[in-house]
Amino acid sequence: MHIDRYERQYLIAVAAVLGLFFAALVSSALVFGVRLPQPEGYINPLTLNRTVFANPGMRNMGNGVYDVYIVARMWAFDAGSDEKDERGQDVLRVPVGSTVNFYLTSADVTHGFIVERHNANIEVLPGHVGRSSTRFNEVGTFHIQCHEYCGRGHQNMYIKIIVEPADGSAA
Amino acid sequence: MQAVQPRPSSAPALQFPKLSALTSERWLVGSFVFVALLAISIGLLLGPAQAYRRAPALRWDIPVFSYYYQALTLHGVLNALVFTTFFIVGFAYFVTQRTLQRALASVQLAWASFVIMLLGVVLAGYAMLTGQANVLYTFYAPMLAHWTFYLGLALVIVGSWVAALVVFMTYFAWRKEHPGEAAPLAVFALLANYLMWFSASLGVAVEVLTMLLPLSLGIIKTTDPQVSRILFWFFGHPLVYFWLIPAYVSWYTMLPKQYGVKLFSDPLARVAFLMIMIFSIPIGVHHLFVDPGISELAKAMHSLLTFVVAVPSLLTAFNIGATLEKAGRARGGGRISWMWKQAWGDPLIAAQICGMLVFAVGGVTGMANASFTLNNALHNTTWVPGHFHTTLAGGVFMTYIGILYWLLPMLRGRALFARPLATAQVYTWFAGILVFGMSMGRAGLEGAIRRTDSGAVGAYTSEAAAPWMNLSAVGGTILLISIILLFTVILGTLFVSKREPQTAAPILVRAPDESPRWTENWNVWVALIIITNIVMWGPVLFGALNWVSGFWSTPYPMQ
Numbered sequence: 001m002h003i004d005r006y007e008r009q010y011l012i013a014v015a016a017v018l019g020l021f022f023a024a025l026v027s028s029a030l031v032f033g034v035r036l037p038q039p040e041g042y043i044n045p046l047t048l049n050r051t052v053f054a055n056p057g058m059r060n061m062g063n064g065v066y067d068v069y070i071v072a073r074m075w076a077f078d079a080g081s082d083e084k085d086e087r088g089q090d091v092l093r094v095p096v097g098s099t100v101n102f103y104l105t106s107a108d109v110t111h112g113f114i115v116e117r118h119n120a121n122i123e124v125l126p127g128h129v130g131r132s133s134t135r136f137n138e139v140g141t142f143h144i145q146c147h148e149y150c151g152r153g154h155q156n157m158y159i160k161i162i163v164e165p166a167d168g169s170a171a
Numbered sequence: 172m173q174a175v176q177p178r179p180s181s182a183p184a185l186q187f188p189k190l191s192a193l194t195s196e197r198w199l200v201g202s203f204v205f206v207a208l209l210a211i212s213i214g215l216l217l218g219p220a221q222a223y224r225r226a227p228a229l230r231w232d233i234p235v236f237s238y239y240y241q242a243l244t245l246h247g248v249l250n251a252l253v254f255t256t257f258f259i260v261g262f263a264y265f266v267t268q269r270t271l272q273r274a275l276a277s278v279q280l281a282w283a284s285f286v287i288m289l290l291g292v293v294l295a296g297y298a299m300l301t302g303q304a305n306v307l308y309t310f311y312a313p314m315l316a317h318w319t320f321y322l323g324l325a326l327v328i329v330g331s332w333v334a335a336l337v338v339f340m341t342y343f344a345w346r347k348e349h350p351g352e353a354a355p356l357a358v359f360a361l362l363a364n365y366l367m368w369f370s371a372s373l374g375v376a377v378e379v380l381t382m383l384l385p386l387s388l389g390i391i392k393t394t395d396p397q398v399s400r401i402l403f404w405f406f407g408h409p410l411v412y413f414w415l416i417p418a419y420v421s422w423y424t425m426l427p428k429q430y431g432v433k434l435f436s437d438p439l440a441r442v443a444f445l446m447i448m449i450f451s452i453p454i455g456v457h458h459l460f461v462d463p464g465i466s467e468l469a470k471a472m473h474s475l476l477t478f479v480v481a482v483p484s485l486l487t488a489f490n491i492g493a494t495l496e497k498a499g500r501a502r503g504g505g506r507i508s509w510m511w512k513q514a515w516g517d518p519l520i521a522a523q524i525c526g527m528l529v530f531a532v533g534g535v536t537g538m539a540n541a542s543f544t545l546n547n548a549l550h551n552t553t554w555v556p557g558h559f560h561t562t563l564a565g566g567v568f569m570t571y572i573g574i575l576y577w578l579l580p581m582l583r584g585r586a587l588f589a590r591p592l593a594t595a596q597v598y599t600w601f602a603g604i605l606v607f608g609m610s611m612g613r614a615g616l617e618g619a620i621r622r623t624d625s626g627a628v629g630a631y632t633s634e635a636a637a638p639w640m641n642l643s644a645v646g647g648t649i650l651l652i653s654i655i656l657l658f659t660v661i662l663g664t665l666f667v668s669k670r671e672p673q674t675a676a677p678i679l680v681r682a683p684d685e686s687p688r689w690t691e692n693w694n695v696w697v698a699l700i701i702i703t704n705i706v707m708w709g710p711v712l713f714g715a716l717n718w719v720s721g722f723w724s725t726p727y728p729m730q
Contacts, residue, residue: 002436003436004436004493007436007489007490007493010489011482011486014486015482018481022475022478025471026471029544034547035467036460036461036467036470036544037463038465038467038470039465039714087629109311109396110312110400114551114552114618116618117618119548121546121548122463123461124463125400125463126313126396127396127397127464128463130461132461143618143633145620147552147621149240149243149623151314152238154624155239155623155625155627155630156629
């Protein structure tokens with residue numbers, strides 16, 4: 001099969017560019033530690049009260065690491081917080097510089113989970129536990145939204161995480 | 172309709188009129204095109220309506236379909252599933268007959284495919300229009316729609332299988348009479364398209380028939396959302412290539428004919444189609460990068476193969492680019508000036524070239540989507556619809572319009588109505604889709620979420636995303652103008668135009684001598700499709716099955 005000289009050179013360039021892109025991706029995962037959700041365990045959504053998700057909420061694991069267990073259901077994230085916003089939805093607070101491991105599951109339909117301006121993104125499926133970690137380097141209030149259509153109240157399904165200055169003064 | 176019976180293989184070739192269509196073509200292809208146009212007459216208008224709803228400066232209610240997610244379901248299903256499938260099946264019948272210069276192997280089966288698909292649309296349309304299927308066009312379990320929605324979509328797919336069978340039968344009859352001759356490129360590509368489509372749609376067929384349909388009928392009580400998503404996206408990515416290949420058929424075989432030049436490389440075009448056919452299925456996990464039930468290794472592997480499926484499109488960029496260079500030089504262009512010495516005033520050609528330019532943008536944003544770790548920042552933000560409005564609503568749809576502007580006059584037997592309006596339609600669509608795609612993409616990077624009624628009371632749009640969402644409504648307005656122009660041209664051609672049609676179908680009836688015959692080893696390709704998918708999807712499916720509680724989840728109604 002005849003391949004034109006220029007086209008052959010072009011194909012080599014294409015292969016090189018794509019190879020470079022993929023190498024960058026692999027190093028983003030292996031060198032810089034960017035991870036994706038992967039199987040963390042199965043769970044029966046009808047009996048969540050017999051699992052760790054019976055008591056959703058934030059656990060301080062020390063050294064600036066927090067584990068947060070959240071149950072998504074139509075149409076709220078239950079992060080177990082005592083503090084609520086004006087809509088009655090949960091508010092989380094962490095000091096700046098914290099690393100937060102989010103663990104999510106759904107009690108009903110498929111939901112989504114995304115933290116504004118941070119690389120934490122999970123499809124929240126009933127039956128599975130989704131995990132995503134992110135570090136909060138910036139003081140401010142960030143919305144945590146459901147990003148998978150889950151019914152009539154989907155657009156109102158969001159909570160907030162407030163990242164406070166390290167000295168504990170109000171954000 | 173003029174009855175054309177299945178014929179013995181020694182039958183004489185059909186004589187096609189140059190500027191118009193046979194009665195049999197007119198009815199069969201015309202029926203498919205008619206349903207396709209009916210679908211987008213609703214589906215397209217819901218696009219700008221949603222942009223106005225989501226723009227923080229407007230937050231307008233959507234006319235007629237006030238429930239945002241009902242409008243969104245209709246927009247997705249009518250445009251992306253109904254319009255595309257009907258247009259492609261009708262187009263494939265037309266191109267197969269004209270290219271092989273023979274009647275379809277079975278006109279009865281061809282009509283059966285239409286009736287089955289139409290019945291499907293009626294059933295699914297009933298469920299959607301009555302608000303009993305507000306589940307979006309991905310219909311993720313365990314949210315449920317009325318059973319007519321699933322049965323309807325299943326029938327559309329089954330009908331398209333019958334259509335695939337008819338095209339393959341016609342090809343094999345032709346093949347028997349033309350041993351040693353390569354199939355013309357257009358038919359070769361459509362065969363590859365149908366083979367890919369059939370293989371891929373097995374996934375969604377299994378999902379609908381074993382999970383969603385029995386669930387919606389109450390026959391089974393539980394399901395597994397992760398498995399249903401995997402089966403859907405086994406189908407979902409090749410679906411976009413099913414839309415794309417007919418557009419490529421136009422670029423590779425019709426554009427050169429319209430320009431009167433020869434395609435730069437026929438053999439590499441075939442390689443591109445084969446690569447799309449084989450590599451468009453084992454990459455679907457790139458839609459599931461943040462799903463909890465799939466390993467990071469599988470995600471990385473599917474990401475890698477997604478980069479491989481970029482190769483045929485990059486091959487296409489070279490091949491079509493070189494062909495356009497020939498055309499531009501023939502029109503007096505030089506080393507550089509061939510680029511703008513194109514037939515910009517011809518809507519049939521301008522629609523295709525503008526489509527290619529928008530599609531290039533979509534290709535680049537698609538590479539970002541394919542990058543597995545980047546997905547943390549992009550998944551389910553408006554970046555994603557920004558991307559696929561430049562590919563599907565950009566490259567693919569603009570090319571379909573370019574096809575429609577010669578096909579519709581042939582089927583109707585009248586010249587294209589108001590050619591300058593058609594040209595204006597092409598450029599308004601080009602501008603509108605670029606503005607819309609870019610603004611949705613930027614809004615997504617600023618955290619705006621896709622598929623969300625952000626115009627509703629209490630919904631959140633970040634301040635950084637708001638100006639971009641407002642700009643997307645500007646894009647929607649330009650597109651709305653283009654939609655009005657489009658339907659003016661279509662209705663004018665159907666009902667007002669009096670002149671005889673003036674454009675011949677740009678069909679190439681013979682492959683060039685250098686066309687390789689080995690590309691038609693369909694048995695080998697089928698085997699390769701089976702093997703790659705067992706390797707790439709087997710572990711994903713097996714690993715996602717919920718071994719703890721089985722198929723457990725209770726279904727929920729759709730609202």
